[in-house]
Amino acid sequence: MELVQRGDIIKVVPGGKFPVDGKVLEGNTMADESLITGEAMPVTKKPGSIVIAGSINAHGSVLIKATHVGNDTTLAQIVRLVEEAQMSKNPNKHISQTEVIIRFAFQTSITVLCIACPCSLGLATPTAVMVGTGVAAQNGVLIKGGKPLEMAHKIKTVMFDKTGTITHGVPRVMRFLLLVDMVTLSLRKVLAVVGTAEASSEHPLGVAVTKYCKEELGTETLGYCTDFQAVPGCGIGCKVSNVESIVAHSDPTGRPNGVGNSPTGKGTGPQTFSVLIGNREWMRRNGLTISSEISDAMTDHEMKGQTAILVAIDGVLCGMIAIADAVKPEAALAIYTLKSMGVDVVLITGDNRKTARAIATQVGINKVFAEVLPSHKVAKVQELQNEGKKVAMVGDGVNDSPALAQADVGIAIGTGTDVAIEAADVVLIRNDLLDVVASIHLSKRTVRRIRVNLVLALIYNMVGIPIAAGVFMPIGIVLQPWMGSAAMAASSVSVVLSSLQLKCYRKPDLERYEAQAHGRMKPLTASQVSVHVGMDDRRRDSPRATSWDQHLEIVGDGDGNDDDEGRRKKKQLSEKGKKLLKALCSAILTWSASSISAPSSFLLY
Incomplete structure (x- = not known):
């Protein structure tokens, strides 16, 4: 049909369709034009009659001359008009499309708001901390808030007082x-x-x-x-x-x-x-x-x-x-366990160097600061913190309270003074040094659970928000607002259930610690213990240090029995410098000896 041109003569047999618009030249027939005109009865065609492309030749054969071909035929024009009508937008259709767009946007926004509610993120940390502090209390460890619980897992150095902490405190x-x-x-x-x-x-x-x-x-x-x-x-x-x-x-x-x-001077x-x-x-x-x-x-x-x-x-x-003062039976095991966890352990005491060395040898502590004052303890904590270390201080006395407050985590013995308990972040109810290990272990478990909760919440948001926004609509995945609300509630419940798994935590008992240390705990010799008097020459005067403290720091205990390390450090000062410093401190001592009257509760032998 593509070859038929205008003016060509075409023969149409009975039952065939007229391929083009044309004029009958020869023959008579009846044509069914219902497709074009809607006329139900056939129309008579004779020479000179016009035939329409697409109508059906009902009876005789006729010869027609093509007058319109291709897109110029009546049928082609009708088809084009229909297509144009379908393509054209009327005002009502535009309004309906706008309404659908707004409705879809509103629905997806509501779903996104529901599913993006940060409840799970907000619950990830506090629920774990709440459960962790409750579990700690059940195991004899009182933790004052979430900060010390989260900080304890970062501890790199634990400083122990001696009297009442390493020892029973009942001399x-x-x-x-x-x-x-x-x-x-x-x-x-x-x-x-x-x-x-x-x-x-x-x-x-x-x-x-x-x-x-x-x-x-x-x-x-x-x-x-x-x-x-x-x-x-x-x-x-x-x-x-x-x-x-x-x-x-x-x-x-x-x-x-x-x-x-x-008083009379006469012996009576x-x-x-x-x-x-x-x-x-x-x-x-x-x-x-x-x-x-x-x-x-x-x-x-x-x-x-x-x-x-x-x-x-x-x-x-x-x-x-x-x-x-007898050493607590669990002290050596607790210190060994801390050292096996990669934590440095230090003994800091106001007692003399020889006693401190003997106690450190018994419990397995390699580094000792002896004959220190309360201000020395604070200065030592600050020194370690300035090195970027997280420090825990364990003590029970009034003289320990400044260091307990300064430390990143202060741990007080439950039988200690009220001042120490008030200054500390953690209180050991049972006076058991293994609870120091348990508090650090529980802190690690709690922080690990917090991280799991955060990962669950982030995965939920990263997957749920794109689905709620309709990103996967082309493949048929769509969330309704009620589905987003249900997913949000489910995520919060999952985080709470994850935190509640901390309830299953059980503090390792003494037998377990002993089994872990069996055959590995070895007693120290005196030569393996490094003893420092006061803060040695490394100390920097803190605002809390008094002139009396500085005098004690410089002259040491003055008994003439310094150990090798003490002699080595004293040689670092020039003789002239030592004389000047001692003269200055002697002057301060002479002035203050008659006026200084410290509270008896701070007395350290």
Whole structure:
């Protein structure tokens, strides 16, 4: 048909369709034009009649002359008009399309808002922290808020106080050695004087001495103490009187002693004694000389982990007291477990270096800071923090509270002082050092659960939001608003259920820790323990450091028995520099000795 041109003559047989518009030249027939005109009855065609392309020749054969071909035929024009009508947009159709677009946009926006609600992200951390603190409380560890719980897993250094932390904190007098002749001063009178003096002290060692003296004297009544002075890191000084009634029945003659003086100066009436109790340095500051025999006796006890202190009455060395505080049985296991977790462990104490070394050897601590003051502890925590380390401090006393507050995580023993408990972030109810390990372990589990919760919430949002926005509509995936709301609720529930899995946490028991350490715990030798006095030459004066602290730091304990490391560090200072520093500190000491009266609760021997 593409070859037919206008003017061509075409023969159309009965039953055939007229291919083009044309004019009948020869023959008669009937044509069915219902397709074009809608006329139901056939139309008669004879020479001269017009035929329409697409109509049907019903009867005879005819010859027609083509007048319109291709797109010019009537049928082609009708088809074109229909297509144009279909392509044209009327105002009503435009309005309906706009309404559909707005409705789709509104629906998808509602779905996106529902599914993008950050409930799961908001619940990921607080639910895990809430469950973690509850589980910690069930296991004997009180954690004050989420920050210490999340911080504990970052701890790289744990600093332990000694008295009441590594040890039981209930010291006992192991030996009371009288250094003068019984004729000069009886043991009973020395006990009465010492017990009266220490009764004004709140330090655990002072309490132990007072208890021992009362037990030996068989009385709860002591004498009078006045002008009491407690010097941190050194000892105490005071005046004691009215002890005659305590010793009267043991000395019925009432003969005078070689020490003490009466207020009348005639040897009658109640005697008043000037008492000094403390370490070597305290005695030397007050002009007393310590013989090598006495120093050796003190050293023997200190090497056993005991604290040795001296007693001077009216300027005469009268006695030596050896005090021991037993190490907690789980201390070595807890410290080994911390070290196996990659945590550095440090012992920091106000006790003397020899006792500190002995205790550190027993529990397996390699690094020790001995003879430190409260301000030294704070300075050491700050020094480690300045190195980028996260530090935990474990203590129980008032003198530990500044360091507990300064540390990234302060851990207080539940049996400690109220001040320490208030300053700490974590409180161990059961006084068990293995709970320090448990708190760090639980912190790691909690942080791991928080990360899992966040990953679940992010995956939910990353997958759900594109689906809710209609990105996958071409493949038939569409979410209705109610589906988005249900998905949002399901994500929140999944995060809560994930956090509740922490309820399954059980603190490892003692047997498990012992099984892990079996055959691996090895006792340390004294040479493996590094002992530093005060802060050594690395310390930088903190705002809390007093002139007294600085003096103690420079002169050390002054007993002439420095270990190798102490001698090496002292050589780093020039002789001229040391003389100038000592002269300056001596001047400060002379001025402050008569005016400084520190609270007795800060007394450190």
